[in-house]
Every structure is written in C-alpha cells, then in structure tokens.
Amino acid sequence: MVKDLEDVVIRTVSRILVPFIQIYGLYVFVHGHGSPGGGFQGGCIMAASFILLVVAFNLRESKRRLKERTNAIFCALGVFIYAGTGYLSFLYSGNFLDYGQLSNLFPTDPIKARYYGMAMIELGVQITVMAVMVSIFLDLITAGKHEETLEEDGK
Amino acid sequence: MMLHFPVLLVVVPLVMSFFIFVFGLFQRRICFPLTLVTLAACLLFAGGSFWTVLSTGQPVHYHLGAWAPPWGIEYVVDHLNGLVLVGLAIVALLAAIYAKTMVEREIPVAKHAPFYALYMLQATGLFGMTVTGDMFNLYVLLEIASFSAYALIGMGEGAAPFAAFRYMIFGTLGACAYLLGVGYLYIITGSLNMADLQQILTPLYQSQVVSVGFAFLLVGTGVKMAYFPVHTWLPDSYTLAPSSVSVLLAPLFTKVGAYVLIRILFTVFDPSFSTTLLPATQVLGWIAVAGILFSSIMALAQTDLKRMLCYLIVTEIGYIGIGVASGNRLGLTGSIFHILNDMFMMAGLFMTAGAIQAHFRTRKTDEFAGLHRKMPVTSAVLVIAGLSVIGVPPTCGFFSKWYLLLGTIQAEQWVFMGTLLLGSLLNAILFFRIFERSYFEPRPDPPHLGREPGTRFERAAMSELVPMILTAAFIILLGLFSGYIVQYSIAYAVPKGF
C-alpha cells in the first residue's frame, strides 16, 4: 500500500521540516485572534506534518509519533474541550457558551474573559481537526488495514 | 436548571457521544447503558421544556452565548416543536432499548463504541434540527444527522455501502439546495434568524429572489423528508440498513424533515405567502397525490416487508403534504398530529420487521405462515401498528387521518380527499394480506425454506418485546387522548394566519 521511498534527500528534508510545520500550525492558531487564522487552519497544518511523515517515511514512523489510540482520544478531546467550555458557564447560571461568565472563574473582566474563552475553544477545534484529519488520511490510504500495512512495511 | 433544558437536550447527547467513544475504547459494555441514560435524560429535558410551554402558554426562547437573536443563535421551543420533541425523545429511547440485542447480533463487537457514538450524534442532530430557531444552525445540524445516517446505513448488509453512497449524493444535493435557499434569503434580508426573517421578508414577498430562495428551501427539505419525486434514495438505504439503525432513522429523520417543511412554510414565511401569493402548498398537494398513489402501489408490489414499509413512509409523507396543501386549520392540525403519530407507527412496524427478520429468519411476506404462533407478541404489535396505518379507530392513525379528511373537505379539494381514501384502501389491502398470511394460512409442514431445519427457534428477547409493547401502547393511547393533544397543544401550534 504505502511504499517506502528510501530517498535520503526527501527523508532528511522532511525530518527537518516537520517541527517547523508544527510550529507554524501553532503560530496560525495563536495569531487567529489578530490576523487571519484560527483553530481549523492551524489544525490542518498540524495534520499536514504527520501526513508528510507518512508520505516521506512510512506508516510506522507516523504511528511511532502519534499512536492510534492516542489519536482516537484526541478526536474526542477537542470536542470535549469545546463543549466543556460551554458547560463551564452553567456553573454561574449563565447561558451555554457565555464566555463572559468565565470571569468568575479566572481573575479577568467579562470582556477579556471572552477573549480567553475563544482561545480555549479554538484549541479544542485545533486538536479535533488535527486528529481527525490524520485519522481519516491513515484510514483511507491503508483501506482500514493498519496492521497488515505495518507488517508489509516491516519486511 | 429548567431554563437550560432546550440546550441541554442537544448538548448532553453531544457530550455523551464522545464519552461513549472514549470509554468504549477501554470497556465496551459501558456503551449501551450510557446511551440509555442519555436518551432518558433527553426525554426529561424535552418533556420539561414542553411542560414549560404548556403551562405558561408562551414559547421558550434561549439565547446561546447570551447574544440577542439576530446576532447570536436562538433556540425556540413552542407548541409545535415541543410536541415533536417529546415524540422524538420517546421514540429514540424506545429504539435505543430495542437496539441492544440487535446491535449484538448485527454489529461486530469492536465497532460497538463508534456505533453508539454515532447513534448519539444522530440523536443530537435530530433534536437540534427540531429545537433551533436559526436557519444556518439548522443546516449544520442537518449535516450532523445526515453524516451519522450515512455511516450507520453503510454498516448494513449486502449492497449497503452503495445505497449509502447514493443516499449521500441525494442528501448532499438536498442539503446544498437548502444552503442555497438560505443564501438567497440572506442576500436579500441580511438575517439568518427565523423570527427576524419573517419580519423582514413580509414587505419583500414580490421579489423574485425570495421566490427562488423559497423554491430551493422546499427542494432541500423535500429531499431530506423523501417527498415523492426525490424519494428514490429512501427504499434502498432504509431496507439495507441494520435493523437497529432503521428503527431509529426510519420513523424520525423524515418526520423531522416534515417538521422543518412546516416551519419554513408557515413560520419563516407568512402563511399567506405560501398558500396564496405563491401557490406552493397547492403544488405540494398535487405532487403528494401522485406520490401517495405511486408509493402505495409500489408498496403493494413488494414482497420484502422492510422495503414495503419504506414505501409506506413515502405514502405517509404524502399524507402530511396533503394536510399542508388543504391550507386550513383542520388540515394542518391533521398534518402536525400525523407527524407525531407516524413516528410511533413506523417505529412499531420497523421494530416488528427487525424482530421477524432476526427470529423468523425471513422478511418475505409470503413466508409468514404460522408467524402468530411462533411470535405472538410481535404479530400483535404488527396488527396494531398496521391498523393504525390503515386508520382504524381507536388507534392514533384514525384521528390524524380524520382531521386530514375534514381539512380537505373544508378546502373543497375533492381530489385530495379521494386520494386520502384511496390511499387508506390500498394500505388496508396491503396489511390485510400480511395479516391473513400470518394468522390464517396453515403452517407449512415441514417448515419452509430459509430456516435451517433442526435449529431451535430463538425467542425474542425482553429488550425487543418491551419497546414493541410500549410503542403499541402509545399508538392506542395517542388515539384515546387525541382530543387533549389537539386541544392543548396542536390548537396553539397551528400558525396564526389560519
């Protein structure tokens, strides 16, 4: 399924590039408040780094950095962070997703609390998007047969 | 806390879906109890919101994120969707109880956790579509419900992935048409909130952009509710879906679509626009006439019980369309009541179909001889639900059809009236043929093919029988208390223009 490329140039360059891609993903996420960007875009870029690992190396290399079960938990974790932020405002009898209520929890004023609330939910979006993109990509290229593909790679 | 019930109804199943998914990775047994508890909680939330509406007589508004409506998203529970919500919650709970043994039979063990997670997301989507007061929010929830439906159907037998793919092409077409319609309304009004749209749209009814947008909205919801010429995705996908899935999807998804149609026709647009200015309801009615005749005859031609029931869904949607088309208070009462009744009738019928397939090992109606002796409770439920579809008192189907009939008479639409009666007659032929086979045809000796000789007959489990009996009880109770339901709820749900 996924052929080994065994090319020194490609491998070295991708190995160097991966951390930069991930940092760029984080940059896009962090600067989403002041410039174009945000959780979805950042998550896609992060996912691209893992996809590059699969393309340049093999499935095993990508799995070594991001375990299958961890990835599955990440898929759910992002949505949980998002909805959990929404539930937090119930604690102070606010409406769902009313970030202004977070000022009761953290030492900020209600307007700044909205700023931080948004950062929290963007983080949730980023985690889910990254995990799901990687998961869908791996499922599609191996046609669901992760173990068999791993064994083929091992040969 | 009562204040938050409308939003809890949607976000609790959403949160639970990923709890089920994550915990299910480690401990599979926990999935089913969590599903059950969540849906029971949803019933509480739906009942609570509806009770608030009934006791105060005012719609409940909930502003998400505390932003006022045209800027933020708003949830509204009024008499119309409160009733639909309670019906949805009850049927979803019964379907979940029923699903327990079915899932163990049909789905590989390793896939139980994602299966139940998708089951929850399906519930999220359906509840959300019903409760929302925002056009775009409805689109997003529609897509959640559709995606989980594609995946759940794709788990079925035989050609299920192919059926799911065709459903997906049609479903995406419908969702995109809906999105396009929302865009047309947005370009001319600048708003996405339903109540706000109604206000702004009233002076704009002469605009062609509004008419085209309206048409696209109708096409979009029409595809999702399997209205006649665009119903072609339904029979294949619901027949091949696993029984546990078709019990949830078949009664609920199309009915929620019908609810959305009524919402668009009479809340987003003024009733005067839909009935007189642009004769949309008339067109819907004539299409429904063709649909009822076509699908009743197609249902008669089927030998597969489940496929027959799928064509029946299309027929029932046609009845709802006729009630809308009569364009008066009685007809619309019938339509709204029929949405509620049809959930229970279809749930009952699909439950029996699943149980017969699982235990009697056949879905072919001409092999049903001796069914009532082997499965007495199941065939009794089949009879009750069948009589309700035909419209025999005291089942609930009679009362909604009665209102539909009175509506067509008041509107002096004799063709619609004739179609209603003819459709009921065709349904009667359909069901009495099955009843005759299962009750009066002598049991063949030796047992017919399709069941391996020597295998012991496996009785239906309690978790299958209890929801079936409860559904049958609801069908009769809804009939007996129809007066109260119409008097206290539907009378206020019918829009003011009538």
Add this chain to the structure above:
Amino acid sequence: MNKIAALIVTLIAGGVLFYSTAFFPKWGDPKQPASIHVSPRYIEMTLAETQVPNAVTSVLADYRGYDTMFETSVIFTAGIAVMMLIRRSR
C-alpha cells in the same frame, strides 16, 4: 436517456439561477441588505465586546460559537464514521 434528463434539469435550474441573479443587489455594494442589517455590529463592536480585532474569529467563536461547536462535531462525526466503516474488526 438518463443524461438527457439530467441535462434538462440542469438547464432549467441554471436558467432559474441566471434569471434570479438579475434581481440580486449589485455585487460589492456596501449598502446591500446583507451588509447593513446584522453584520455592522460584528465589525464595529468586536473590539468593545470581545477584545478580538479579527471579526471573523469573534463571529466564529463567540457570536455564532454554537455553530462552530457543531462544525467541530461534524468533523468528529466524519472521523468516527470513517473509522467505523473501514477498519477491519479484529
């Protein structure tokens, strides 16, 4: 046969769409209804109400944050759907 029917439907739908574009507000008109009813508040008040200069982010995550939660759920749904459909059960 199928193709001709599809072509006819396409042409009718396309004709309706072309016809309706004639009645749209002018493209890029700052005074069109879509730009004056709801959206000015998002631009003018985003700093005062949320302290976020990027109006797209503040609408996405706050004013209409509830939509975005379901957007995330959509992609989560797709993830588990693909996982459930395609993975071989062991």
Add this chain to the structure above:
Amino acid sequence: MTDLILSNYNYWVYVVLIMIGFYGMMAKNNLMKKLIGMNIFQWSIILFYISIGAKKGGTIPVVDPSLHPAIRALDYVNPLPHVLMLTAIVVGVATTGIALTLLILIYRKYGTLEEDEILEALKK
C-alpha cells in the same frame, strides 16, 4: 443591460459552476466522477456566499485597534458569510472523507466503480 451584466457577473460564475457540478452529480456513471461533481457543487455555493460578503473598497475584517472608536463597517467586508463558509468547508471535507470511505467499501465488494456494472452485479 450591460450595467446589469457588469455589476453581477460574479454571481454568473457561480451559476455556471453549479450547473457543471449538478450535471456531473446526476449524469456521470462513474461514482468517483459523481463525487467530484458533488464537490464542485458544494464549492460553488461557497463562492456564492463569499460574493455576498464582498464590499467595494472594503478590506479584510481585521480591525485596527488604534482606530477603535472610529471603526466604520463600510471599510471592512462582511465577516458573517466567511464564518458560515468556514463551517460549510468543514462539512465539505467531512462529506468527501465519508464518500471516499464508502467508495473503497464498494470497490472492495464489486471491483468496480461504474454504476451500471454495480447495478448489473446487484441484479444477479
């Protein structure tokens, strides 16, 4: 008339794209081509929404904090369609993912993606 064409040609492009996508979705025999048609259809609607948001003389909706009290809505394009379409893009991605999965399952079973061949195989 020319005025009409020049002012709204932007919307015409999306209509042409919608027609291409719709025709591909309905008429093509290959399921993969159907999926591509579906994607064109979805993406053209996204173009339509983005066109709604445009304002002549407007810039991206990131306001300058130093201007704070004097921010005028006229100077920035409408952010709402962008937000809605971000959601629609995600929906499109998710649709494509599930559709490709179903296609793999279909191919695994029938060894083909031509619709008539699959229907032929189903009849047997």
